[in-house]
Amino acid sequence: MKYMATYDLMETARNTNEWLGATARAMASYPAFALSMNPLLQVTAAWGEVTERTFGRMVAKPDWGIRSIVGPDGQDHLVDVVPVVQRPFGDLVQFSVRRRAPMARKIMVVAPMSGHYATLLRSTVASLLPDADVYVTDWHNARDIPVSAGKFDVEDYTLYLVDFMRALGPEVNVIAVCQPVPLTLAATAYLAGEDPSAQPRSLTLIGGPVDPDAADTEVTDFGRRVTMGQLEQWAIQRVGFKYKGAGRLVYPGLLQLQSFISMNAERHSKAFSDQIMRVARGEASDHDAHNRFYDEYLAVMDMTAEFYLSTVERIFKNREIARNEFVVAGKKVDFGAITQVAVKIVEGANDDISAPGQCLAALDLLTNLPDSKKAAHLEPGAGHYGIFAGKSWRLNIRPLVLNFIDANSGAPKKSATPIKLATSQASA
Known part of the structure; x- marks a missing residue:
């Protein structure tokens, strides 16, 4: 897996999901739809907002926020x-x-x-x-x-x-x-x-x-089971052309995040579905408990x-x-x-x-x-x-x-x- 193409494929998937979220949020928020009573529009806009933020945070370094x-x-x-x-x-x-x-x-x-x-x-x-x-x-x-x-x-x-x-x-x-x-x-x-x-x-x-x-x-x-050869084959990739470190061998943050989430997949899935409904009902905020936690948790580094x-x-x-x-x-x-x-x-x-x-x-x-x-x-x-x-x-x-x-x-x-x-x- 030590190829730039593999690294760029993960980044492409992340970028695509961020774009899909932004598109869904924008389309479902058209003023022309404001008179519609269909709750699917609010849920679609909420899904887009949560999805855009989720995938955008994966490549952003959080601020310390200690003013x-x-x-x-x-x-x-x-x-x-x-x-x-x-x-x-x-x-x-x-x-x-x-x-x-x-x-x-x-x-x-x-x-x-x-x-x-x-x-x-x-x-x-x-x-x-x-x-x-x-x-x-x-x-x-x-x-x-x-x-x-x-x-x-x-x-x-x-x-x-x-x-x-x-x-x-x-x-x-x-x-x-x-x-x-x-x-x-x-x-x-x-x-x-x-x-x-x-x-x-x-x-x-x-x-x-x-x-x-x-x-x-x-x-x-895990450390006892896996061999160093297996670990190098599974985990190591080369940074793609988008970043200054192009060509550097790394353990990508996105791959690490996949491992983090898989350990508690059901818990994370429920957290995001609940957040989508809170956004749809207008109960969420930019710095609510969900966003405070996941803005940090999703921000990963290579x-x-x-x-x-x-x-x-x-x-x-x-x-x-x-x-x-x-x-x-x-x-x-x-x-x-x-x-x-x-x-x-x-x-x-x-x-x-x-x-x-x-x-x-x-x-x-x-x-x-x-x-x-x-x-x-x-x-x-x-x-x-x-x-x-x-x-x-x-x-x-x-x-x-x-x-x-x-x-x-x-x-x-x-x-x-x-x-x-x-x-x-x-x-x-």
């Missing part, structure tokens, strides 16, 4: 997204709060590169902003990166994190969510061996596959083929992180070199992506880190999304993480005070 926060003085503080380090495959960006002095807490959030944009962590970032200076890894869509920029695999990803940590200095506290957890741990160990003074103060690792074999999930089962394949082979199949045999730029990374960085593990009891035990395995690798600098929390009843962006995060995990950061950074040891957010995503 301002309300400070303790009751005044609005505008928020700017400012690049701090810019690289071909991803940037480190700061959510700069105007008219606010630097905060005692400096947090770098490592976003996943697993099909969705970093904006998937919008509510996570928004919840941290009132209490910290927040930086986020903003990964780029591989389809937009020219082939001349070179490769990007798990080692390159790790070295990007190393450079980002160096740029922020040793006072930074790192929070890694899901996919980047093992590589963030590797980047910290790399610094411990090569540049100890640049290590972060603390690591909070949330629901990531440090040892995929610690607990079985559908993800780990991953470089080498990153996806090396993740499966080295992290899941060979378990190089779990066996302390990971190599970066020809140098073996020794997790035993981490002796000063406080590490907290957060898992969800109902996480079916990175099941309990997979992330906790990180503490066993830290053989020379004192127990006083190790912590773990298992959130009852929480699924994968809930531990970093849902109710469990907002009510329980966020305060625990901030208190852990304070306890290991010399910052004031007090619970974070909830501050009302004034953002377009405040209800997320």
Whole structure:
């Protein structure tokens, strides 16, 4: 399947469906039909509106939508997204709060590169902003990166994190969510061996596959069943002529989205049919619950083929992180070199992506880190999304993480005070 024609065929199908939706919406909305009592016209227009939006969102990068926060003085503080380090495959960006002095807490959030944009962590970032200076890894869509920029695999990803940590200095506290957890741990160990003074103060690792074999999930089962040859044949394509990355081998976002939806096809089908009827009855809005969720969920990005394949082979199949045999730029990374960085593990009891035990395995690798600098929390009843962006995060995990950061950074040891957010995503 490593052909441009296959990639372009998927894009053609997406574009055609977007056009069909726009056409149906426009035709069914003609003023001449306004006097008709046929409800089919309203349903057709509603189907067109939902279809056009659905397929259009698949190739659009969502906006962060964090416009301002309300400070303790009751005044609005505008928020700017400012690049701090810019690289071909991803940037480190700061959510700069105007008219606010630097905060005692400096947090770098490592976003996943697993099909969705970093904006998937919008509510996570928004919840941290009132209490910290927040930086986020903003990964780029591989389809937009020219082939001349070179490769990007798990080692390159790790070295990007190393450079980002160096740029922020040793006072930074790192929070890694899901996919980047093992590589963030590797980047910290790399610094411990090569540049100890640049290590972060603390690591909070949330629901990531440090040892995929610690607990079985559908993800780990799939990784065991499929061979690397099969995976390369089924999943990898070349970017078509429409984008700057034409010719680059990628795991296409549209193909990933197909896999996401197929896991809960009945649930998604009902959600869209219900939304069509809400639109037909005039009960929907541009930012209702359905659109807020699916505008983000449907926005997918291509991953470089080498990153996806090396993740499966080295992290899941060979378990190089779990066996302390990971190599970066020809140098073996020794997790035993981490002796000063406080590490907290957060898992969800109902996480079916990175099941309990997979992330906790990180503490066993830290053989020379004192127990006083190790912590773990298992959130009852929480699924994968809930531990970093849902109710469990907002009510329980966020305060625990901030208190852990304070306890290991010399910052004031007090619970974070909830501050009302004034953002377009405040209800997320």
